[in-house]
Amino acid sequence: MKKTLFTLSIIAVFGLSSCNNCLTCSGCDEGVTFISSDGSESTEVEVCGNDAASNDDFDAAISEYESYGCTCTEI
Numbered sequence: 001m002k003k004t005l006f007t008l009s010i011i012a013v014f015g016l017s018s019c020n021n022c023l024t025c026s027g028c029d030e031g032v033t034f035i036s037s038d039g040s041e042s043t044e045v046e047v048c049g050n051d052a053a054s055n056d057d058f059d060a061a062i063s064e065y066e067s068y069g070c071t072c073t074e075i
Contacts, residue, residue: 021049022075023062029069046075 026044034045045065052058062072 021058023047023072024075025062025065025070025072027069027071028065032068032070045070047072 024044024046028043033041033043035041047058047061047065049055049058052061065072
């Protein structure tokens with residue numbers, strides 16, 4: 001019983017951490033800036049898998065940022 005609970009808790013921890021897959025994209029080509037919802041400009045953007053409708057949408061967003069010369073890395 002203890003082994004089963006331990007296994008389930010490990011799965012839950014890894015499951016929760018994988019659901020929040022976030023990347024920071026920065027170091028973009030000169031002149032590329034991002035405008036946040038409050039109207040401020042930034043040279044980097046945070047993209048999280050939970051914010052996308054699907055994994056394909058998330059991957060497409062990362063590809064688009066990289067097409068602007070950005071480097072996207074895990075947070």
